[in-house]
Amino acid sequence: MSIDQQELFALPAEYRDLQAEARDLAASCADIAARADEADSLDTDTRKRLRASGLARVVVPARFGGRYERVDSLAVTLVREQLAAESAHLDSLFAMQGIGSYGIAVGGSEELQREWLPKVANLDAIAxxxxxxxxxxxxxxxxxxxxxxxxxxxxxxxxxxxxxxxxxxxxxxxxxxxxxxxxxxxxxxxxxxxxxxxxxxxxxxxxxxxxxxxxxxxxxxxxxxxQGKGFGLVLATLATFRVSVAGAAVGMAEAALREAVRHANGREQFGVNLSRLGSVPEHLASSWTDIEMARSLTYRAAAAAARDARGNLHLSSMAKVGATEMAARVIDRSVQIMGRFGLVRGGKLERLYREARPMRIYEGSTEVILDSLAKQLIKDRH
Missing domain, CATH: 2.40.110.10 (Butyryl-CoA Dehydrogenase, subunit A, domain 2)
Known part of the structure; x- marks a missing residue:
């Protein structure tokens, strides 16, 4: 592959910069992640740090204090990939600012937009x-x-x-x-x-x-x-944000694999480094492969959704199913590699294991989405 061809697969600089910002925010929340992820009410420290980062502006149109002219599915997905790798609470807070306010952004009156969207962008109002x-x-x-x-x-x-x-x-x-x-x-x-x-x-x-x-x-x-047209706004919200669930799943799976690799490299069993013992190498390599395949589909779907969310909902749906099912497999393998250390309550991997399970249900369960995709496939190919 030539250098020019490689460039075709690289994210533009503005998106790489956004990834770096999100990665920095996630790292800055590492000290509070375990506490925040066990909370059933909004963690004030997480809210303060997300506000200070300015990243919530990504989910609001620019004319109301946002970062982009309109909500960009790829940008949201890239941010969620980084945040979910560190804290589910942080990821949810970021995502819900957009999911809860998107209907207002695309269908609300000027008065509603001016009243609420700047507050959403600054986290002065929770959506x-x-x-x-x-x-x-x-x-x-x-x-x-x-x-x-x-x-x-x-x-x-x-x-x-x-x-x-x-x-x-x-x-x-x-x-x-x-x-x-x-x-x-x-x-x-x-x-x-x-x-x-x-x-x-x-x-x-x-x-x-x-x-x-x-x-x-x-x-x-x-x-x-x-009046009576609210369903269209809900579908527009799902079309824009569903693919971002895939981004979060990719981030969580990668975080789990990092934990598994660190553990496998630092532990010896039966006189052999764990990373070379039995089925462990296959688990590690399979997980890496699964993550990269899911990331490729997720980025493709997110870029397509940024151009036309409703027209590319099938891709977002495929990415959501593929990435969340992948995350479940990768995190389960990672727990298996770490053995009892992966089961410690409150540990990073144990938290990821619990947090990954609901992702296969919310914003469209795997079975419901697959049924919808099958109907579209049969209709399109009839």
């Missing part, structure tokens, strides 16, 4: 997206939350569950039925009729809560986009 309900997960069209106009207000009723940043967010972008369609509505935390609770905790501690809306009232101007 959240309210989709799932106690009995509604992947089948969002079955949701029961409703919004109606009454006396010059929007009145929202429903129960949203397993909401990231639930209980700590300053506003929620709530998907609700309105007439024959679905609308997205911005509901601030201080809206009358909104309350939160934390009835659940998952295997990897997470800022997670339920949002209860009992005749919650907001101005009519808090409807994000057109």
């Amino acid at each position: 959240a997206l309210g989709l799932t309900e106690p009995h509604v997960g992947s089948d969002l069209k079955a949701l029961t939350t409703t919004v109606v106009e009454r006396d010059g207000k929007l009145v929202v009723n429903g129960h949203k569950s397993f909401i990231t940043n639930g209980g700590d967010a300053d506003f929620y972008s709530i998907l609700a039925r309105e007439g024959d369609g679905y609308s997205l509505v911005l509901v601030p935390t201080d809206a009358p009729g909104l309350s939160t609770q934390r009835p659940h905790q998952i295997i990897a501690p997470h800022v997670l809560g339920d949002v209860i809306l009992e005749n919650a009232e907001v101005p009519i101007g808090n409807r994000i986009g057109e």
